[in-house]
Amino acid sequence: MAIDTPATRPHPVDPDCETAGGPTPVSSSAAMPASGAGSFPEMGMSTQAVHAGEPRQKAEGSISTPVFSASTFTFESTAALLRFVEGHDEREEYGRYGNPNEKSVERKLAALDAAESAILYSSGMAAIVGLLMSKLSSGDEVIFFDQCYHRSREFCVKHLARFGVKTHQVKTGDFEAMEAAINANTRMLISESPTNPHLTSIDIEQFVAVGKAHEVETLIDATLATPFNIRPIELGVDYVLHSATKYLGGHNDLLAGVICGSAEKLEPVRQLRGILGSINAPQNLYLLERGLKTFALRMERHNANGQAVAEFLNSHPRIEKVYYPGLPSHPSHAIASSQMKGFGGLITFLVRDADWRQTAKVIDAVKLPRIAPSLGGVESLIEQPLVMSYFNYSPEDRQRFGISDNMIRMSCGIEDTADLIADLDQALKVSLDD
């Protein structure tokens, strides 16, 4: 057994840090297969959701991944510790740098997105912050399409600015404007597809082409699509982000976020996560792994419910407009159809001739969907963006972001389609008069 001195470690650590800072050596990359971890790239999404990333035989023969409720992991001897820090042993050291539950879910998520590697975070926002903090320095610039989750915009515009990073917002899908905004300092192009809450799909191949032409990295937030409906890594995107709080967890009972990409590009991101500490508790990861087992099954129902409810609303006289990628009336329907397998469960619609109070009456008349933010869980949810996420915005800003007073956003869960439609039908009969 070769036991060298720490000076020979393959990945030197900052001498100011009190420990190895983890395992820079083992890097705990999800790309690194755990011994016996299942890999089924040629198989269907449901098979992968059930089996990928998990060793066939687990501790004590447990079929599910046991919850490793440990903040730290012990070494049997100094020799064992040295084997680890020298990078010979793939194992855990300290909970902030990794945990077996985390590895198992990261491998599964990487498999679902056809990515080499995946990094989990404590929420979708922690994932965005972790990625951008790792990739950007003072003087750098990012460009993003302007339809997006409002907190992502807020982080870029308000907070990255404090660290000297400039953000350009361009009209969603306007690639000419995006190219015009690129300069020598541009480091990343960012977009959602579909966007929240207008459900606009962007041409991901074109997005990638612009990035490659200017040697700028690309990030797609595919939370609303999920890997069931689109796999941007296969289209050449550098980083794919999901709020796993939504469809991946799928049960409205946890928060998590994930970034997928190449192991090499994600390595510095993983290193920074070990410092930020924006990780998940093992119990949360157990829930996420459990939720993922039925991911493909759930997505089939979310897609079916979304399409059927959108078609129902689209033909309803009380509805002015429906935003849903699966409707031919949506401006980006053609591109959505060409790059997505299904269109998800999220629908945004406008109540005809209604002010905000009358719109709220429709929401209050609904019996099945619960009034709550979020989306992608088994329970249908409904909200009025004006009163929920955009309550503190000025009318001018709401107009700028396309949030109208009569807008409703509904996340179709996995309830029976006919029941959701019947419920909306009765709610839309409510009197809007005082």
Ligand SMILES: Cc1ncc(COP(=O)(O)O)c(C=O)c1O
């Ligand atoms: C498209 C999108 N990205 C990111 C996020 C942030 O995810 P989380 O709530 O898990 O932090 C959200 C949350 O709604 C979202 O809708």
